[in-house]
Amino acid sequence: MQEQLLDWYHREARDLPWRRTRDPYKIWVSEVILQQTQVVTGTAYYERFVERFPTVQALAEATLEDVLQAWEGCGYYARARNLHAAAKQITGQPFPETYEGWLALKGVGPYTAAAVSSIAFGYPKAVVDGNVRRVLSRWFAVKEPSDHWLQTTADEQLFHADPSSWNQAVMELGATICTPKAPKCPVCPVKDFCKAYQSGNPTAYPAPKVRAEVKEVQAVALIVGDQHNLYIEKRPEKGLLGGLSGPPLEQVQAGETVEDALKRLLDRLSVPDAKHLGTTEHTMTHRHFVVRVYQAEADLPLSASTAAMSKLDRKILRLLQEKQGALFG
DNA sequence: AAGGCGGGGAA
DNA sequence: TTCCCAGCCTT
Secondary structure (H helix, E strand, O other): OHHHHHHHHHHHHHOEEEEEEEHHHHHHHHHHHOOOHHHHHHHHHHHHHHOOOHHHHHHHHOHHHHHHHOOOOOOOOOHHHHHHHHHHHOOOOOOOOOHHHOOOOOOOOOOHHHHHHHHOOOOOOOOOOOHHHHHHHHHHOOOOOHHHHHHHHHHOOOOOOOOOHHHHHHHHHHHOOOOOOOOOHHHHHOHOOHHHHOOOOOOHHOOOOOOOOOOEEEEEEEEEOOEEEEEOOOOOOOOOOOOOEEOOOEEEOOOHHHHHHHHHHHHHHHHOOEEEEEEEEOOOOEEEEEEEEEEEEOOOOOEOOOEEHHHHHHHHHHHHHHHHHHOOO
């Protein structure tokens, strides 16, 4: 099984940018970006990030604002905050070379510690990510694998002579052949070893996870100024879109009406009244935002909108642009 | 153990 | 639409 998979991997592996380097820093950055972000999406962010911050020293010396700006649009912004904090933590000293050493860094959990230590240093620890979970679940026909079973089994199967290639090979198989919905079993290099394949119904493994419902959130936002020069606020570092900037926003709390939330927003900024511009919507994994957007003239400090903003904030500003475009259109 | 935390690709 | 992605942290 190991020989079949590794032969296939060395033949068919995708040419990905982080596979062209041995630099532990760049491999680390790639693994953090690839946490819950697909390869096709993450590639552009990786190129942008390592060009802006080519070394761990450069990252450690940067401001959080600059780091978040390089991360803008990539989501899960705690990853950027933790990566920045960890860079400050270790810059000037040698990189850890063990699983345990990497695990001690902020934002580095079991997956990332195994990935970086094995890929950059050949440390013998198996990665367990979504791909590996699916591959092992099918390989051994275990429908609801526990985290403990997954790590133990992955470590048992690890190819100790080349942990880097082995870990990447299992993930590559999961990403390109052993996919969730329509696995390409006929061309799978290791189908002869797969119990789910032998069962005749490979997609029954693993059983689908129960997911939390998407909750609807009503909110009001206020634009003062225009899209190039406007009043923006920085959100607290903990919580939703932490550390990012955007036009002032208030969520409609339980038992509150939209008008209540708008009054709270205007009172907070000492703005007497505002004009309704329109409504925009934005869905995240766990929240569906419905944002009523208002505009006002007010004596508030305006600045160029170069700060890092989320997609939600960009949509709010786009509403203003569309209104003004219609005016001249 | 469960919930919070973005955004987007693929079918 | 639905599923899930080279997960981690807090509670």
